[in-house]
Amino acid sequence: MNGKQKFYLLLALFQIVLALTVFFSIEGLTNLVAAQTETFSVPDTTPDMDSTSVAWLALSASISVGAGVLAAGWSIKTTGTAAISALSEREGVFFKAFLVVALCEALAIYGLIVAILIWTKIP
Incomplete structure (x- = not known):
């Protein structure tokens, strides 16, 4: 494996790790926000999203x-x-x-x- 192939392999691996990190951090943040909104009963004026x-x-x-x-x-x-x-x-x-x-x-x-x-x- 030459240097260019190794670089592209490491780049692809980095992108996969980055995508998984973003996905799991968003999932964790949404669960954290969902847990916080269940404890308070604040009237919601935003659309249902x-x-x-x-x-x-x-x-x-x-x-x-x-x-x-x-x-x-x-x-x-x-x-x-x-x-x-x-x-x-x-x-x-x-x-x-x-x-x-x-x-x-x-x-x-x-x-x-x-x-x-x-x-x-x-x-």
């Missing part, structure tokens, strides 16, 4: 931002390298290269917009 649905909304908002930023970074890396090599050969392709890189940056903005739309659904 339990803590697990709020946690899923928050998790999906964070995943949309994370996936959008990762996709934007990967695409900027790929197209940016190609744009720089194209610019070194011909300077006339600057606008086309700049446009492609700018469109790749829009992926992160789309992820942020989706996260804001999901976030507004949280009471």
Whole structure:
């Protein structure tokens, strides 16, 4: 196993551990909140949403931002390298290269917009 394969294996393992940690911490937090709300009888003025649905909304908002930023970074890396090599050969392709890189940056903005739309659904 060379260094690159080992790096990707460790990266995948880290992502699995991170996902499990987030899942179990959200589950623990929702149980803690549920235990606290059972002892007090405070009138609830928010819409009927339990803590697990709020946690899923928050998790999906964070995943949309994370996936959008990762996709934007990967695409900027790929197209940016190609744009720089194209610019070194011909300077006339600057606008086309700049446009492609700018469109790749829009992926992160789309992820942020989706996260804001999901976030507004949280009471």
